[in-house]
Amino acid sequence: LCAKWCPLLQHSFDRRTLICESIARWLFPPTLPEFAGVSERHYAYRVRDRLRRVLSELKEHMKCPERLMSQGRWPEISYKAVPAACMRANAARFAAHDATRFYKYVGALADGEVKATTGALQPHEILKRAVGEGGKGKGKGKGKGKKCAIDRVIAQAQWEALVANVREAGTLEGCIAVCDVSASMGQSVAPNVSCMDVSVALSLLLAEVAEGPCARKLITFSENPKLV
Structure with a gap:
C-alpha cells in the first residue's frame, strides 16, 4: 500500500508540496552508510533517486496497472486484480488496447465466474455508471453503445460485490x-x-x-x- 499511494517524484502533488523528498529522507536517513561523507546537496539528490528506484521495483512486483499501461504491457494486466477506481477510469482503454482478454473478463463478470473489486468506490459512483452517467469519455454510434454495455456489466458486478461485502459485515x-x-x-x-x-x-x-x-x-x- 505504501508503494501504491506514495506520491511520485516531480508529479503534480510533489511539485506543489515537495513531499517526496521528505518521505525519502524519512525512509533513508543520512546516517545510513551509503550516504557517509556526501554533501547535503548530493544527499538530497541521491535520496530522491533511491526512493524513485525503490518505488519502481515495488510497482513492478505489484504489477501496477498504470505502470503496465504506460509501458504498453497490456497482456500482463490481470483484470480481476485491477482496483475498482482504476477499472472505472480505464475500461475504455482496456477495451481498445487488449480487446480479446478484456471482453473475456467482462463476459466472466456477466456470468458470475469472477467477482469484481469494489475498493474505495462509493455506492453512488457505481449507480451512476450503471445508468450511463459515470464515464468521462464521449462516443458515437456502435462504439458508444458497446462502451455503455461494458459499463453496465462492470457496474452490476461491482454492485453485487458491494452488497455481498456489506451483507457479510x-x-x-x-x-x-x-x-x-x-x-x-x-x-x-x-x-x-x-x-x-x-x-x-x-x-x-x-x-x-x-x-x-x-x-x-x-x-x-x-x-x-x-x-x-
Missing part, C-alpha cells in the same frame, strides 16, 4: 432507509454528484442488504410517506 440486515428525493437534494456535493444521487444509492444498497420484512423496501421522505 452483518450490521444492517434489520434496517430500512428513508429516501429523500425532494428538490433540495438536487444540490451538488461534488462534480457531477448531487445529494439525491447519494440518497438513492444508499437507499437501494440498504434495501438489498436488509432481511425479513425490510428486505427490498424503503420509505419515501415526504408529507405522506410510503413504503415502497
Whole structure:
C-alpha cells in the first residue's frame, strides 16, 4: 500500500508540496552508510533517486496497472486484480488496447465466474455508471453503445460485490432507509454528484442488504410517506 499511494517524484502533488523528498529522507536517513561523507546537496539528490528506484521495483512486483499501461504491457494486466477506481477510469482503454482478454473478463463478470473489486468506490459512483452517467469519455454510434454495455456489466458486478461485502459485515440486515428525493437534494456535493444521487444509492444498497420484512423496501421522505 505504501508503494501504491506514495506520491511520485516531480508529479503534480510533489511539485506543489515537495513531499517526496521528505518521505525519502524519512525512509533513508543520512546516517545510513551509503550516504557517509556526501554533501547535503548530493544527499538530497541521491535520496530522491533511491526512493524513485525503490518505488519502481515495488510497482513492478505489484504489477501496477498504470505502470503496465504506460509501458504498453497490456497482456500482463490481470483484470480481476485491477482496483475498482482504476477499472472505472480505464475500461475504455482496456477495451481498445487488449480487446480479446478484456471482453473475456467482462463476459466472466456477466456470468458470475469472477467477482469484481469494489475498493474505495462509493455506492453512488457505481449507480451512476450503471445508468450511463459515470464515464468521462464521449462516443458515437456502435462504439458508444458497446462502451455503455461494458459499463453496465462492470457496474452490476461491482454492485453485487458491494452488497455481498456489506451483507457479510452483518450490521444492517434489520434496517430500512428513508429516501429523500425532494428538490433540495438536487444540490451538488461534488462534480457531477448531487445529494439525491447519494440518497438513492444508499437507499437501494440498504434495501438489498436488509432481511425479513425490510428486505427490498424503503420509505419515501415526504408529507405522506410510503413504503415502497
